[in-house]
Amino acid sequence: MIAMALMAATILAADPPKPPPTPQVKAVSACIEQVRKESTHGLSPFDAYVGQDGRIRWYGYPDDVFKFRKCMDQRGFPVGD
Secondary structure, eight states, rough: OOOHHHHHHHHHHSSOOOOOOHHHHHHHHHHHHHHHOOSSSSSSOOEEEEEETTTTEEESSSHHHHHHHHHHHHTTTOOOO
């Protein structure tokens, strides 16, 4: 009986499974990887993410940002300024 209660508590306390990444999130991840590989700045500080509102935000050197935006456009997710 105690084992069942502990098992039930463990199941209830566990985080629900995360939904699979959206195509947009997959594109952002792939483009981040590509930009970091192609960066001329050594260990590139470039990063990007999809916010709760669905907008893509990024940080990095201007040429890395250009590469990211181009990559996203090529994948069907054009991003603005």
